[in-house]
Amino acid sequence: MSFFYLIICFIAFKLNSIFVHLASGVLGICALHWIFAKDHIINIHLLFFVISYQATNFREYHKLLPLAINIFVMVMFQLSFDAQFYTTIRGSLMIMAMKMSTFQITPLDGIVNAFSYAFSPDHIDTYKRKSNYDVLTPISFCTTSLVYLVMSSCVYPFLSASYNVEYAYVTAQTFRFSHYFVNDLSFALASIAGVKPLTGNSWTLKTEFPRSMKDVSYYWNIGMSHFFKSTIAVFTISSALHGFNFQLTAVLLSMGVYAMVEIKLRKKLASKFDCCCLCKRCNTDCKHTYKTYQVRSLVLNSMFVCLNMYHLMYLGAPFDNSAADTGYSFTHTLHIFGSKFKFGSPIIVAIQYFITLLI
Known part of the structure; x- marks a missing residue:
């Protein structure tokens, strides 16, 4: 199934025909049936x-x-399903919702193209970015995706039963690695189909x-970040698409709020201390007296890296x-945040916001 789908995807970039788009959509439905093996799930989609x-x-x-x-x-x-x-x-x-949202704002021509775009298990920017075929890129992304799969599936069972900093860090990292696996595998399949990935393999280190x-915010969901442009919009829309799920909504909205508070604080710190400590790395010709690799900038930037980790x-x-x-x-989430961390993260952000008001 995957082999024939990849062939169709490759041809789709060479031949822009209704047949190819229709075949790509049908193969996408076949892939859904192969994954779920239930006809009513296909009907829902x-x-x-x-x-x-x-x-x-x-x-x-x-x-x-x-x-x-x-x-x-x-x-x-x-609300309708268990x-x-x-x-x-x-x-x-x-x-599918994110793909159709892209289609709804910048529509393709005709329902056949929309059908292909919605059901093709391909990257969200398939019809926007094309490139010449490169065999090394998919191999690279496939390799890293397998590494993330092993890390997310094999490390967690070896943790000790006691809840400590190491346990909490690896638990969170395991969740992130499962996300990295899906992203890099998507990039690999997209690059096989002739699509240029929006980033290289180093994006996970930046996360x-x-x-x-x-x-x-940007590297967690690159496609949505390009689409909405706004940090808070990315996490707000993402949390809404997840539905009524307190934990996901709390986490995603928290990340958006944290990012906005940090942007304002670092902007004021950069102005007050005249150093390169903005959220985005300064250019070499910026107007700050203390550049990126000088002590003052290194201390502030390192502090924020540790806080963000x-x-x-x-x-x-x-x-x-x-x-x-x-x-x-709801109770599980509050139990972890309260009993294990004493709500330390939002308290730190509240302090950062208070400092922003004072500066």
Whole structure:
């Protein structure tokens, strides 16, 4: 199945025909059936596609209204199905929702192209960025994705039963590595199809050792970051697409708020101390007296890197696989944040915001 799909994807960039787009969409449906092996799940995705495609007609009233309709339909699905079943199909529905949202704002020509775009298990920017075929890029991304898969699946069981800093950090890192695996595998498949990935393999280091929470926002979901341009919008829309899930919503919105507070604080610190400590690395010809590799800048930037690593550990710790099949409860999330961390992360951000007001 995967082999024939990749052949069709490759041909699709050489031949821009209705047949190829239709075949790509049909193979996408076959891939869904192969993964879930249940016809009614295919019907749910087809129903979502039809509703989302028709919602495109409402963009003349407001360009984000179709996206709101997509989110509403996702919520209705969540309320209609039991938690375990909805968790199973949520990922594929979210990908389709993001693809259709892109289509609704910058529409392709015709329902066949929309059908191919929605059901093709390909990168969200397939129809935007093309490149010559490069055999090394997919090999590189496939290799790193397998490394992340092993790390996310094999490290966690060897942790000690006692809850300590190491346990919390690796638990959070395991959750992030599972995300890296999916992203790099998507990049690999997209590059096989002739699509130029939006980033190289080094993006995970910029998430694991983040200069700023804004970097985490960008590299965590590069496609959505390009689409919305705004840090807070990325996490707000992402949390909405996840439906009524307190843990995911709390984590995603927290990351957005953390990023906004940090941006304001570092902007004021850079002005007050005249050094390169902004969220985004300064150019070599910036107007600051103390450049990136001078002591004052290094101290401030290192401090924020450590704080951001702590925030990632705090926000990722509740994803401990204890309820991955049905979704984590409100009490579970608050128990981890409260009893294990004493709500240290939001307290630190509140202090940062207070300092921002004083400077």
